[in-house]
Amino acid sequence: MIYFFEQNCNNIYCVSSYRCHKKNKKSMLKIQKLHKSYPIGDSSLHVLKGIDLFVEKGEMVAIMGSSGSGKSTLLNIIGMLDEADEGKYILDEVPIKNLTEKKAAVYRNKFLGFIFQSFNLINYKNALENVALPLYYQGLKRKKRQEIAKFHLQKVGLLDWATHLPSELSGGQKQRVAIARALASNPKLLLADEPTGALDTTTSYDIMAFLQQLNNEGKTILIVTHEKDIAAMCKRIVRLKDGVIMEDNFVKQVKATVDV
Amino acid sequence: MFDTGLWREIFQSINKNRTRSVLSGFTVAFAILLFTILFGLANGLNNTFSEAFVDDAANAVFIRSGRTTKAHKGLQAGRRIQFKNQDYDYIKTDFEPSIEFITSRIYRNVVASYKNEKSNYSVRAVHPDHQYLEKTKVTQGRYINQRDMDMRNKSIVIGDLVRQDLFLKEDPVGKYVNLSGIAYQVVGAYKDDGGDNEERIIYMPLTTAQQIYGNNDFVDQINLTYDPKMNYDQAIDFGVDLEKKLKKRFTVAKNDQRAIRVFNMAMQNKGINQMTSVLGILILIIGMGTLIAGIVGISNIMIFIVKERTKEIGIRKALGASPRAIVSIILIESVVVTTTAGYVGLLAGVGILEWASPSLKTYFITDPSVSRSLVIAATLTLIAAGALAGYIPAKKASNIKPIVALRDD
Numbered sequence: 001m002i003y004f005f006e007q008n009c010n011n012i013y014c015v016s017s018y019r020c021h022k023k024n025k026k027s028m029l030k031i032q033k034l035h036k037s038y039p040i041g042d043s044s045l046h047v048l049k050g051i052d053l054f055v056e057k058g059e060m061v062a063i064m065g066s067s068g069s070g071k072s073t074l075l076n077i078i079g080m081l082d083e084a085d086e087g088k089y090i091l092d093e094v095p096i097k098n099l100t101e102k103k104a105a106v107y108r109n110k111f112l113g114f115i116f117q118s119f120n121l122i123n124y125k126n127a128l129e130n131v132a133l134p135l136y137y138q139g140l141k142r143k144k145r146q147e148i149a150k151f152h153l154q155k156v157g158l159l160d161w162a163t164h165l166p167s168e169l170s171g172g173q174k175q176r177v178a179i180a181r182a183l184a185s186n187p188k189l190l191l192a193d194e195p196t197g198a199l200d201t202t203t204s205y206d207i208m209a210f211l212q213q214l215n216n217e218g219k220t221i222l223i224v225t226h227e228k229d230i231a232a233m234c235k236r237i238v239r240l241k242d243g244v245i246m247e248d249n250f251v252k253q254v255k256a257t258v259d260v
Numbered sequence: 261m262f263d264t265g266l267w268r269e270i271f272q273s274i275n276k277n278r279t280r281s282v283l284s285g286f287t288v289a290f291a292i293l294l295f296t297i298l299f300g301l302a303n304g305l306n307n308t309f310s311e312a313f314v315d316d317a318a319n320a321v322f323i324r325s326g327r328t329t330k331a332h333k334g335l336q337a338g339r340r341i342q343f344k345n346q347d348y349d350y351i352k353t354d355f356e357p358s359i360e361f362i363t364s365r366i367y368r369n370v371v372a373s374y375k376n377e378k379s380n381y382s383v384r385a386v387h388p389d390h391q392y393l394e395k396t397k398v399t400q401g402r403y404i405n406q407r408d409m410d411m412r413n414k415s416i417v418i419g420d421l422v423r424q425d426l427f428l429k430e431d432p433v434g435k436y437v438n439l440s441g442i443a444y445q446v447v448g449a450y451k452d453d454g455g456d457n458e459e460r461i462i463y464m465p466l467t468t469a470q471q472i473y474g475n476n477d478f479v480d481q482i483n484l485t486y487d488p489k490m491n492y493d494q495a496i497d498f499g500v501d502l503e504k505k506l507k508k509r510f511t512v513a514k515n516d517q518r519a520i521r522v523f524n525m526a527m528q529n530k531g532i533n534q535m536t537s538v539l540g541i542l543i544l545i546i547g548m549g550t551l552i553a554g555i556v557g558i559s560n561i562m563i564f565i566v567k568e569r570t571k572e573i574g575i576r577k578a579l580g581a582s583p584r585a586i587v588s589i590i591l592i593e594s595v596v597v598t599t600t601a602g603y604v605g606l607l608a609g610v611g612i613l614e615w616a617s618p619s620l621k622t623y624f625i626t627d628p629s630v631s632r633s634l635v636i637a638a639t640l641t642l643i644a645a646g647a648l649a650g651y652i653p654a655k656k657a658s659n660i661k662p663i664v665a666l667r668d669d
Contacts, residue, residue, distance in 0.1 A: 081661060
């Protein structure tokens, strides 16, 4: 087990150092020996058992694993929605540790864009207001917020739906609004937790095609999924099992084509 | 605090979650409404009490005489006690520091006529102090004065109803009225809050009446007011002392209830005072109860609101809202809703009191109203309670890890 663990670790290190030799590629995410456990009654459940993960700028990584493998926990820690018990986490050369709530809020706002399975739009705000919300917390002027939000809505092709409430949108449209919202603050890293989990196949591929397009434009994207076809649309697949990384492979990206 | 973006967020939240806002507002508005109405009714009851005794001065003492009912020191029962001017002088000098105003009274009935009008009236012959004792309001001319007393002038002051009967629309001052055959000059007219009977009376100088009706120095009754600086107990002691001394002066048995009667308003007022203070305490308890019910209501709603908004809070946090931003949006919203609702409740309460005021007169509730400052204080209490009740769950919610808030779908 220990042997396996080290080998795994070395493997990643090799990948990473190999990439690092190409000078202009920069590290986006560095995670070393990350541990996390949750208390369950008197005992505790060790969810992440020493994760090492290196992601470079412009990567599109799928984190796969069955439920309980710790993939969501990992994403939440990366997203600063949750805190690790031990281990190192460096996001774009900024060490993330000892976060106060306030600091975490600022980092989330500046560095990260979230895409959730259940969209998590605020139901009493229309599409435009939802997209503009992260900009409000950046302290931008209203005019500027509207302008940026409109730009991103247009990018996801929903400018005509700007004044519609989430309840008036289809699942795919909601997810597009959520993506526009995640993009609004121009984050370094997009985090998607089962972004297609609540969508049918066609819509899923549609969303994935859009994420691929964003990745091609240079965005670093991390996607947690348990669907093989979705993972195959990424450039790299990290497989988690029982809190450790089992496999970490670069794959040939399958283009998500919006089939008729 | 005066960031327009924040206010926009808050008003949007209030506007888009109308049921929630209206419900929480209703609780506060209702509490303030009840508070206003209860306090108003209680105040009305109090007003009725104080109005019932406006006729005479609240610190009045009436001294009347009658026949003895008990033999005492060799004197037979059934002897008539008659006050005279010297008794008036005795009381006035002996109890000087305790007395504010003092007057004697003689009663007579007369037939008064002026031109073609003629009617029966009571006459009270009095000292000038009587005006203050009876709270007489002179509307025309003047009251009986010391000069009238000294000169035994045939001057009279007539009540408003007498004036209406005899003079119709004529100005009575300076005119001569025939009272059972003797002409008197009207020097003034008055009104009295004591009602119609008090305004059907004609006042004249005591000395004049003594000369004309009997040529003696008899007095039917002596009225006085005690020094208003005395408290009820002191005033009651004063009355008891006065009665004791008068009984001794007239050689009347101590336990003779008829011969000399001293009626002291202080006794009555003490009882009323106790009653109103008990009423006041009762009102306070009811008011506090209403407020507490309101506070509990608003607290429950705040906890519910925060619970309902947990997911929204999680989303906002994931998008970069600081804990402070979360707390302030919830708190300010609750304060805005509470303040508005409190004001609405206040207006409604005052409106209802005003509207119901005339029909409540039958139930011994006069002019029910509340002091604005009291209701504002009550509203502020509710706002503070709402803010506090909102702050604790809001603070808690702002500390929830966003992932926990987002989890419960």
